[in-house]
Amino acid sequence: MIVLPLPWLEAAILLALVGSLAVNRVRNLDRAWRWGVALTGLVFVCASAASLGFLLQTPEATYPEWNLQTILFGRPYLGLDELNAPLLPAVALLHFLTALATARTRMRSFSLTWSLSAEAFHLAKFACKEPLVLVVLLTLGAVLPLVELINRRRPARVYVLHMSLFVALLWLGTLLPSGTPAAIVLLAAVLIRCGVVPFHCWITDWFEQASLGIALLYVIPLSGVYAAIRLVLPIAPDWLLSGLGLLSLTTAFYAASMGLVQRDLRRFFAYFFLSHASLVLVGLQLHTTVSLTGALSLWFAVLLSLGGFGLVLRAVESRFGWLSPRQHRGLYEHSPMLAVSFLLTGLASIGFPGTLGFVAADLLVEGASGVHLFVGLAVIATATLNGIAILRVYLLLFTGARHTSSVSLNITPRERLVVLTLSAFILGGGLFPQPGISSRERAAEAILEVRKDHLVGERGASAPRSAGHP
């Protein structure tokens, strides 16, 4: 099979950018939605073609004169490698499914212009391997939520304070000469972006203030983790990564515990997400092939499972309003399919056997325990708490005295399509995990190779200097 050697990646990003401008001009909500779905669908096709081209080794240099980036900038800044090749279609799919599942009642609050712009930034970020360009994209990407908060007339101080600090540290780390001080500063920036304790309050606040669909699309792709891999991992000394691991592990456990006691659905989701994002960071800091493969696989599983879980919560919220799981709601009879989807995506997020996240979680536990048994224990304890939290919220939402309603609240055909698509990925990836795991293993090896080269280069550079010392 050969993928037509066209600039698919560039097409996907440009389509999303141009599409966001085009959709912004459409005033009719229904038409705007149809355009939005079509455009996000096309972006997904382009991103998949780009990824497929990379995986099938379609020669990039077949038509070098067609490379848009070379024409525009003189050299390509964006490109695919083992790490980002599967991530791009996954992010595009999440955007497409979010647009597709948007209920009529939510069309006003869910901005397709915002979604398409965010998609363009996400795709560009994940395709970028140049540190400076990545920093610029991360900075610009941080402005988008501010636009959403201002549009919704919601308080933005918590977000602005955290993101200002993030951007300041990001630029400071980039401008400092490469070395341990730069790594420390960049790591601090990444910790804020990932919402590691004590810098996590912006995530819960963001989920409370933004539209749920937009909140999901901004955080679920885990841009902070990508920044950690590209900017911090190659240059950070081992002791610094251990510090990152300790903080991430604390966050994972703390967020899982907080998720378990929440009485607000959005805050529950925010903590649940935070716990998983932190587990991915734990895998990164261990920097062994097994743990890194586990972390990258978990990242992919989080994208689809937790993204799907968020979409199910959004569907529940669009029917019943902002729910607070303080008492049993009895929603099962109204929408059994939503209940099943809730359970399926939720269990996939915690790595239940037979789902996408199972092998990822297993690899992560194995890698963590390889470093220290107590790290493995903490990861298992976190997964246990998350598992209890999922069923607690399921039982609170879907069981109890039947909710009375005069209109049908069952799942719509579009939502069913979204749920079935996600189920196919979650169960298919769970039953046949080998292709995905192999791809993540290759990515992990490539990341560790870059880190090794950097550390060897650094030692080589410091050797003559140290030789001069008495």
Added chain:
Amino acid sequence: MSDLNIAMSWLGGLAIAAPLALVLFLGIASLLDRRLTESATTKAIRAAIGIGLLACLGVLVLMLISGKRHVVVVLGRWVETEDFHVTVKFVFDRLSVPFALLSFVLSGTIASFAERYMHREAGYNRFFVLYAVFLLGMIVASLSGTIETLFLGWELVGLSSALLVAFYQERLGPARNGLWIWSVYRVSDAALLLAAVVLHHMTGRGDFHRLLGEAAWPEGQASATGTEAFVVGLLLLIAAAGKSGLIPFCGWLPRAMEGPTPSSAVFYGALSVHLGAFLLLRVSPLIDCSPALGAVLVVLGLATAGLAYLIGRVQTDIKAILSFASLSQVGVIVAEIGLGFRYLALVHLLGHACLRTLQFIRAPSLLHDYHGLENALGKHLTHAPPPFLRWAKPDTLARIYRFAFERAYLDSFLLTCFVLPFVRVFRRCDELERAWTGWLQGNRSGAEDESKTPSLGMEEVT
């Protein structure tokens, strides 16, 4: 590979494939919202159980013909990386074959019973989807040849059990009890997962034969030192205690009776409650390496048996009485395993599971049976206290009664020592976080909103 071996591999694979196909058939139909008729569901279940049972019997017959006592069916490497792999491997031996056969026979019996019991019930389809998941979990767990496959089956059994307890979901009791059981199961799962991790560290793989020796069960020689065996064995014991309701987790057993009678019968009376004992039997060569572990098993088993006997005496509904009677026997089985009586424990387990299933499915007609018995005798049945309590003074009896009635305060102990402090600490953290976010926002509305919320009610966590 000889023809006999090939035939055994195919039949072994079929024994697993049949319940898997059932789960996929019922599950995909539900996902696609294609409502199956009751007769279609019934036919699918009968076919799956029939094929699985025949395949398992076929393996047994071929084992007897060939004289092999340990047949390994490797379905391949599920995941393989340079430093990590998971093999899908199933073992047919003198432990797994009887347990798998028992699972098929009892599940088939209960399926027949449930077809009528659940007839025209609103959740008929949901019941049988969960039932199919449970059956798959039981078969995978009983035939597993690696700790990873055991974990897979273990988790499926846990999830389906918790959801079946919460089956009558319009009432709050079943939902709360389902959550309690799920929480206990998750702790048990965590212990099993940790044991798997330690096992990987000790042997480099999760295969049982690496740890328990190449010889057929129960003659394997574990390759672990006394300390290693004690640590892994203790973790496995915690896992087994959670699943089988041993001390201190016995509180979940009567809670599980909120589910429909067929599920109570097959899960908590017969199969699920014995899964912990089965796990201990599977790792019994490990127990031989550590006398201390054996002693812990004997003490825990006997204590559970004694306690379950006392608690069962004061229960007022038949399903609770049967569940504690079941638990007291499981306690004895665990003690037998600790003492090294492997075959006795296995036979005890098989016989007890069959007897208890029969008692559970007769439970709905208990009063009718009682009346029949009393009519036949021509007098009322007497209820004498147990002989060893006849000497006790009334106030001592009252104390013992209270102790048994409160189920030895074990649920209260878990609640007050673990659950409530945990919830209080993190609810306080939540309040502080809201106050901090409110302060950053320039107002204190977040903190004020939260302070208006009602304090933690016991009903929320129980």
